[in-house]
Amino acid sequence: MAKDHSPANYKCFHFLCYLLFFLCFLYSISFIYYSHCSSPCSPQTTINSPPYNHSSTINLISFPSSWNHLSFSSNPPPRHLKIALFVKRWPRQNLAGGLERHALTLHVTLARRGHDVHVFTTNSSFPNSSLPYYSNAALTFHPISPSPGGYLNQALAWKEFQIQNSSQPFDVVHTESVGLFHGRARNLTHLAVSWHGIAYETLHSDIVQDLLREPKEPRHSAFSDKLGKVVEEVKFFRNYAHHVATSDHVGDILKRVYMIPEERVHIILNGVDEEIYKPKPSSTISFRRKFGVPESAQLVIGMAGRLVKDKGHPLMFECLKRAFMEDSKFKTSVFVLVAGDGPWASRYRDLGPNLILLGPLDQTQLSEFYNSLDIFLNPTLRAQGLDHTFIEAMLSGVPVMGTRFASITGSIIVGSEVGYTFQPTVESLKESIFKAFSDGRAVLRKKGESARNRALRLFTAKKMGAAYERLFLCISDNLYCNYPLPADREK
CATH class of the missing domain: 3.40.50.2000 (Glycogen Phosphorylase B;)
Known part of the structure; x- marks a missing residue:
């Protein structure tokens, strides 16, 4: 019997090939993810x-x-x-x-x-x-x-x-x-x-x-x-x-x-340059005052980089929007400083006065920015390379929070002692932010010390x-x- 070479069969065959490749890819991602440690995990991997x-x-x-x-x-x-x-x-x-x-x-x-x-x-x-x-x-x-x-x-x-x-x-x-x-x-x-x-x-x-x-x-x-x-x-x-x-x-x-x-x-x-990025306690209060962060703020979160979609800012925007709506204490006592520029800057302004846009900063200003934070957050959706902003924050003595990608959990946030990780979903990110909020500054300072010690060993x-x-x-x-x-x- 002659074989059926109709276009429909070809499309079905190609679809099955792509589906098979996609499933194999997901398996490999899962293997890499779990073999490289997800948070929280033991620091000795x-x-x-x-x-x-x-x-x-x-x-x-x-x-x-x-x-x-x-x-x-x-x-x-x-x-x-x-x-x-x-x-x-x-x-x-x-x-x-x-x-x-x-x-x-x-x-x-x-x-x-x-x-x-x-x-x-x-x-x-x-x-x-x-x-x-x-x-x-x-x-x-x-x-x-x-x-x-x-x-x-x-x-x-x-x-x-x-x-x-x-x-x-x-x-x-x-x-x-x-x-x-x-x-x-x-x-x-x-x-x-x-x-x-x-x-x-x-x-x-x-x-x-x-x-x-x-x-x-x-x-x-x-x-x-x-x-x-x-x-x-x-x-x-x-x-x-x-x-x-x-x-x-x-x-x-x-x-x-x-x-x-x-x-x-x-x-x-x-x-990164350890002579630029290091703890400078004297700049903490002055930088916050300069940009209108009140002394009553219980948590200061920072983000830096291009404010574009693939850097995770739609995810972050939706997360903060829900967090401010769900928790009145969070809305009044948490401030977010954003260094950088891009299309999502205008959207962030809609979140109210607790979201403060700083614009692009040079290295000296970035150093003061990191020192003003309780935690640095990078919501990136690009699982590529090793982002410098994590390292700059860690050398400044600031704990970090990042997406649970293999490059981040395998080299940067290798355990809960240096920070937090989250799945790239709104709920997971919101859960991590609320966890940092509930942990408080004493816990965050301790994590920041561990983060700096790790950065001094590896990332200078x-x-x-x-x-x-x-x-x-x-x-x-x-x-x-x-x-x-x-x-x-x-x-």
Whole structure:
């Protein structure tokens, strides 16, 4: 009998294939979620306890856990590297995303340790044609005209790189994400790429956002295209010699799902400047007064970043709206400070005087902002990378509250002693906020101390810079792949 090749059967077959993939994906997400610990959980999880015997010598290339758990020499190495950095944009004051801020923090730290850093980026990063200056850090900038789409022009950047490389070859090349495309990167063995978000993570984000979609709201047109993007990444990621995962979760995904050999995947968690973000008790009262927070406030919650949909602000708006309606005490005694700007700013104003919009803040102002808080909350729906705002708050001695994504629970909020986590639903978020409210300031201060201690151990610019420095040295000279070296043992 002839087979039925009707369009209806084809559609049914394709639907079953997508359904099967979707169910497999949900299973993998559940496995990763539970294996990486949900809150509350024990602080001693396998992902945060690297299998390293401090009396033995190891090869760093095969070290399976975060390099932030290791202690490298605080003294600059005897060998100084010539480093090429490819980054799409260079930060402009407070107008920068996490990737750009990572590039700034890391490479200023490396330059201050004596390394010769060359930055290949778009000239649109410097609108006044004046290149930035950083004290005790000599960075050489190579501004490149952007592509028609506003990105780093790969052909021009590569030509400038070759000119600089011909006089004295670079010891190592670092690209922030696809600052340097894989077509050219595949020919460089002394290259490392840092990933601040991968397509596989966006699938989880898209599922969450689709579940929160209003009944009459249309599904995003790109929803079904993300599967193809994951496949494309799996294909071209292998062209980069070394991969730096900025969270424990991404390191696991790069090894298991993207099938990159373990010796080419290195986990180095993000860090921020510990000299800027630190406890400053004297600024707490003055900052609150400046923006109209009364001394009678029992809880001050803070949020920071772009006020857009995928950062969770529709979820947060609905949560606060219900909380203010359901609990009169909460409405009169809880104040929410929001640093940043975006479409949801106007919606937040509708919640009343207890919701205070601060607008974009520079780093000094952000430091004062964190110090004015009882708790910092990030309602993000994007399960990508390792958000700097969590780290900035923790270094400031503030407990944190975040969405229960694997990157957050696996690296940041590893237990209830540093903060709270919630499922990306209104009810779960509201429950966590009310829990923090009922716990009170004494409990929150204790959590803040634990959060700062964890951040000092793992998330400082010095810690991140020392780990990247060692990786770059290792890439250029195998001698530095041994750990510990005599200099590492010096106190």
